[in-house]
Amino acid sequence: MRAFKLLVVAVIVATLLPALGAWWLQNPLDMPPSVSVETPLEVNVPPGASARAVAQAVSQAGVRTSSVLLYAWFRLSGQSRAIKAGTYEFTPDTTPRSLLDKLVRGEQALRSLTLVEGWNIRELLQAVRSSPDLTQDLDGLSPEEVMVRIGYPERHPEGRFFPDTYRMVKHTPASTVLRQAAQAMDERLAQAWAERTPDTPLQSADEALILASIIEKETGIERDRPMVGAVFNNRLRIGMRLQTDPGVIYGLGERFDGNLRRADLLADTPYNSYTRAGLPPTPIAMPGWNSLRAAVQPAASRALYFVARGDGTSQFSATLDEHNAAVRRFQLKR
Structure with missing residues (x-):
């Protein structure tokens, strides 16, 4: 009789265990109340971590499920060696199965940073340094020191980053994102310069970048940019001064209070194209692709002047x- 009872218990256990296991795998893990879709739980898996260490990391991050049970699941799944290092985020609906799937796929927590067309280097660095999703490794560095850090020691920092939205793994170093943006500008500038018109007065890709930055600041209307490019190309071709307000403003730097005065137009700086001929020594902002193209492929026009319509x-x-x-x-309303 005793042997029969033991047999019955064994049969029941053997029947229930798979069912319980399947139920556990498909039901959400026990998360802290603070975890939500908007504020997911973050888990960091260091390189080379064992399945046991990963299970412990999940538990230590706040999942109130036994690390032993999680470790057993990782091992029994046969995928414990396929878990990838990285930063992961888990929402309240995460199950043991979906957790492991994400770890095996390496589906890390991604964030984005948008660099806006027309920003200068101060605005760019402010945005990068205020991002909570980046590991800040540029704090305290001057713009020139930032260029050294990202591998561009001989380049002026202004205008050297391509404005775009960059996707990165959460906690990526800020220098990594800026290096990517600098490489993107190199590629887009090279492409634009290779497609330049044969009669361009510009002498180099760097000059194209400088002119593109002026075009970027002169108008936010896409369809006007080729015409603005034509005006400045025509002026350069005949030796006429560019006379562009954004350059004057850039030369004033932090002295500019939002009101451009006649005295400012007469105050000589390397960026004042009312007092100096030719291009300024560096870009004045980050130009986008349309401004790069407008600099090297301007509209076919003899225009030498333009004025805002309002x-x-x-x-x-x-x-x-x-x-x-x-x-x-348009200006005097006469």
Whole structure:
């Protein structure tokens, strides 16, 4: 009789264990109340971590499920050696099965950082340094020291990063993201320069980058950029000064209070194209792709002047008389 009872218990256990195991694998893990879709649980898996260490890391991060049970699942799954290092995030609906699937796929927590067209280096570094998703390894460095850190020691920092949205693993070093953005600008600038018009007055890709940065700051209207590019290319071709306000503003730096005065236009700096001929010595902002193209593939136009219409667009003129008439119409309302 005793042997029969033991046999019955063994049969029941053998029947229930798979069912219990299947139920456990498909039900959410016991997470802290603070964990939500908006604030997921973060788990860091260091390189070379064993399955036991990963199970302990999950438990130590806040999952209130036995690390022994998790370790057993990792081993029994046959995938314990396929777990990848990285930073992971788990929401309240995470099950033991989905947790392991994510670890095996290496589906790390991703974040994004958007670098905006027209930003200068100060604005760029402020955005990077204020990002909570990056590991800050550039704090205290000057823009020039940042360029050394990312591997561009001989380049001026202004305009050397391509404005775009960059996706990265959470806690990626800030220097890594900026290195990627600098490499992206190298690639896009090389592409634009290779596609330049044969009669361009620009002498190098660096000059194209400088002009593109001015075009970027002169207009936010995409369709106007080739025409703005035409005006500046035409002026460079005949030796006429560019006379661009954004360059003057950049040269003023932190002295600019938001109001550009006539005295500012007369105050000589290397970036004041009212007082100096040719291009400024460096870019004044980060140009986007459309501005790069406008610098090297300007519109076919003889325009030498443009004035704001008041709606974001510009009126272009080939002669000074036409320009003065446009100024009276759109600026002086005469």
